[in-house]
Amino acid sequence: MVNVKRLPRRGGNYQMSTDVKGIAASDGFGIAPAYLLVDPDLTYETTQVEDTAAEYARVEAAFQASIDELSKIKENAKGRLGDEELEVFDAHIAILSDPEMMGQIKTDIEENHTGAEAAVDKVMTGFADMLAAMVDNQYMQERAADVKDVAKRALAHLLGKQLPDIAGIDHPVVIVAKEITPSDTSQMDAQYVKGIVTDLGGRTSHAAIMSRTLRIPAVVGSESITTTAQNGQMMVVDGLNGDVIVDADDATVKEYEQKAADFEKQRAQWAKLVDAPSVSKDGKEFEIAANIGTPDDVADAVKQGADGVGLFRSEFLYMGSDHLPSEDEQFEAYKKAVVGMNGKPVVVRTLDIGGDKPLDYLPLPEELNPFLGYRAIRICLERPDIFKPQLRALIRASEFGPLGIMFPMIGTVAELRAAKAIYNECLTELQASHPGIGKNVQLGMMIEVPLAAINADNLAKEVDFFSIGTNDLIQYNFAADRGNDKVSYLYQPLNPAFLSLIKHVIDSAHRHGAKAAMCGEMAGDKYALPLLMGMGLDEYSMSATSILRTRSTMKDLDTAECAKLVDKAINECATDEEVKALVEKELG
Numbered sequence: 001m002v003n004v005k006r007l008p009r010r011g012g013n014y015q016m017s018t019d020v021k022g023i024a025a026s027d028g029f030g031i032a033p034a035y036l037l038v039d040p041d042l043t044y045e046t047t048q049v050e051d052t053a054a055e056y057a058r059v060e061a062a063f064q065a066s067i068d069e070l071s072k073i074k075e076n077a078k079g080r081l082g083d084e085e086l087e088v089f090d091a092h093i094a095i096l097s098d099p100e101m102m103g104q105i106k107t108d109i110e111e112n113h114t115g116a117e118a119a120v121d122k123v124m125t126g127f128a129d130m131l132a133a134m135v136d137n138q139y140m141q142e143r144a145a146d147v148k149d150v151a152k153r154a155l156a157h158l159l160g161k162q163l164p165d166i167a168g169i170d171h172p173v174v175i176v177a178k179e180i181t182p183s184d185t186s187q188m189d190a191q192y193v194k195g196i197v198t199d200l201g202g203r204t205s206h207a208a209i210m211s212r213t214l215r216i217p218a219v220v221g222s223e224s225i226t227t228t229a230q231n232g233q234m235m236v237v238d239g240l241n242g243d244v245i246v247d248a249d250d251a252t253v254k255e256y257e258q259k260a261a262d263f264e265k266q267r268a269q270w271a272k273l274v275d276a277p278s279v280s281k282d283g284k285e286f287e288i289a290a291n292i293g294t295p296d297d298v299a300d301a302v303k304q305g306a307d308g309v310g311l312f313r314s315e316f317l318y319m320g321s322d323h324l325p326s327e328d329e330q331f332e333a334y335k336k337a338v339v340g341m342n343g344k345p346v347v348v349r350t351l352d353i354g355g356d357k358p359l360d361y362l363p364l365p366e367e368l369n370p371f372l373g374y375r376a377i378r379i380c381l382e383r384p385d386i387f388k389p390q391l392r393a394l395i396r397a398s399e400f401g402p403l404g405i406m407f408p409m410i411g412t413v414a415e416l417r418a419a420k421a422i423y424n425e426c427l428t429e430l431q432a433s434h435p436g437i438g439k440n441v442q443l444g445m446m447i448e449v450p451l452a453a454i455n456a457d458n459l460a461k462e463v464d465f466f467s468i469g470t471n472d473l474i475q476y477n478f479a480a481d482r483g484n485d486k487v488s489y490l491y492q493p494l495n496p497a498f499l500s501l502i503k504h505v506i507d508s509a510h511r512h513g514a515k516a517a518m519c520g521e522m523a524g525d526k527y528a529l530p531l532l533m534g535m536g537l538d539e540y541s542m543s544a545t546s547i548l549r550t551r552s553t554m555k556d557l558d559t560a561e562c563a564k565l566v567d568k569a570i571n572e573c574a575t576d577e578e579v580k581a582l583v584e585k586e587l588g
């Protein structure tokens with residue numbers, strides 16, 4: 001959605017600025033020049049060269065420039081990336097120094113008078129293809145991607161083009177991209193990345209979730225930002241309303257700097273509630289917890305006054321590694337989170353890969369509908385060799401503080417029982433040498449599959465708690481891909497039919513003495529809050545940045561009034577718009 005405006009520049013000239021509308025994905029305002037995360041055009045003309053020595057010298061210069069660039073990126077990324085990730089840069093530098101490859105490029109130029117670009121492209125693609133053909137050697141196959149990556153960098157230098165490089169960013173920027181992957185976000189330095197704008201994605205896409213964790217203002221699903229913005233143009237990202245201004249002039253920048261300052265003041269007000277209980281106006285206590293991706297996020301959760309961690313997305317541990325993390329590696333990570341929360345509970349979700357979260361080192365079959373396919377608990381139940389080390393690590397970590405374990409994507413009672421059976425096997429094994437270990441673990445499941453929500457009454461009998469994953473529960477109930485901005489209008493947490501399903505889940509949990517939590521994005525939605533309080537949801541787990549705002553709204557809401565609101569929303573409203581209007585009136 002693009003809107004071109006003529007804005008008066010200071011001094012009377014006019015500047016064309018462009019407004020782009022997207023989905024507000026992460027609170028706050030980001031103001032900085034654009035940094036396009038889009039590969040430049042690397043096509044070249046095939047030429048015959050006369051001066052072959054000069055042509056080969058161009059190759060040597062391009063390779064040296066690539067080596068210098070990689071060394072600089074590696075230097076910048078130190079401290080942010082682990083040793084194994086940093087080693088990738090060394091591997092790329094080694095490829096650029098390979099005498100056999102250099103020799104072949106030189107021969108091609110000298111004997112065939114091939115231009116530098118074509119020679120580099122041909123020889124390096126040949127090397128990559130050779131590695132990719134080694135079907136019995138997964139390690140060598142994976143190196144094929146490295147050679148291609150390096151070839152792209154060398155070609156860019158030959159053509160005088162700049163490749164984007166997230167880990168190398170060392171000045172304030174707003175990142176502009178088609179979409180952002182979790183591995184992109186893991187390389188970002190929040191100190192320099194002031195904002196993110198993408199063409200694709202919805203509020204509950206993982207890119208959006210990660211930008212909230214990193215506290216980077218973000219607008220996703222703009223459809224057109226990569227074709228609208230150019231490198232270096234001044235960008236304003238309004239993560240509260242989903243507005244992006246491309247090529248903003250001084251007056252607009254000033255206006256938004258003021259808005260950003262006001263927002264910071266508001267945040268300072270909320271910050272006063274950091275040690276306050278999460279309590280309604282009529283004194284009913286709730287828990288407001290944080291969603292985290294790695295143990296390092298615990299520090300921010302504590303800083304934001306979280307009453308616990310309601311969702312530790314353990315798959316980010318796996319995605320941040322180049323191998324399946326061992327039981328001991330996982331134990332250390334879970335222990336760190338539990339110890340960091342200092343007596344407050346931590347709920348870890350077992351591995352939830354598949355869907356939009358692949359693992360490079362665990363190839364999964366190609367699927368037409370990955371979100372409906374082989375993912376999460378479906379993989380773990382078939383692969384105890386992966387599942388058991390995680391469960392054992394979690395049970396061991398529970399010795400250091402209150403810990404909950406929950407299973408993702410459970411659809412049926414049989415799946416839940418199968419997961420619990422594997423858990424119990426691990427418990428028995430560990431108790432043989434450590435009597436009493438794991439006695440304080442709470443066992444729960446996510447409610448993300450429509451049938452599980454409908455069948456909540458039976459499932460609740462078998463768990464200590466539910467955690468409602470509204471991101472997937474909405475995706476599956478509305479049959480609308482959560483990452484597709486074309487269908488993002490179907491992300492309707494306030495739809496009355498959906499609200500009555502949520503109420504059924506909460507009531508079912510309570511009927512059987514189980515706790516009802518929610519860890520999908522709906523838990524941090526300001527319009528949903530009074531409705532969820534009215535339904536008696538016990539725990540609200542959200543991006544750490546939303547905790548204090550939620551606590552502040554909660555203290556002004558009366559649960560009896562909220563319950564009446566739920567009744568009206570479910571029985572008198574027909575659309576999510578009507579529910580939103582009703583809640584807006586209540587919030588004042």
Ligand SMILES: C=C(OP(=O)(O)O)C(=O)O
Pocket residue numbers: 311313352448468469470471472473519520521
């Ligand atoms: C919390 C959820 O899990 P994720 O967003 O990681 O799929 C959810 O589906 O609501």
Ligand SMILES: [Mg+2]
Pocket residue numbers: 448469471472
């Ligand atoms: Mg989910």
